[in-house]
């Protein structure tokens with residue numbers, strides 16, 4: 001029997017926020033966090049309806065640590081997709097993405113108003129737009145992608 005990898009993309013255009021959180025939760029089990037023991041899983045839903053998961057990957061050289069949100073972005077980019085519609089994050093305690101991850105999510109968000117970030121807090125699921133969560137992320141007209 002082949003074990004289904006949570007890292008494989010799946011095309012589920014009607015996936016719910018609860019299902020995204022569940023995928024993030026499943027991925028979280030594979031997080032590599034031997035230093036902080038703070039396991040994080042993330043699951044992106046793209047504008048094409050595909051999902052990509054990621055986990056935090058710590059390093060004994062702490063600055064080399066990468067958050068789950070950014071490893072999920074790496075999986076999405078590796079598959080040739082570039083637009084985040086939603087991202088669910090499971091930290092176990094309802095934590096939202098850090099500032100670096102919010103900036104990274106903004107790079108690929110369908111828009112800051114439409115892109116939503118989902119977490120499971122102790123008092124229930126919270127779903128906020130990127131612009132609500134981080135209204136003043138850095139941007140500049142002088143620094144634009146040239147694809």
Ligand SMILES: [Zn+2]
Pocket residue numbers: 067068069097098099100101102
């Ligand atoms: Zn982060």
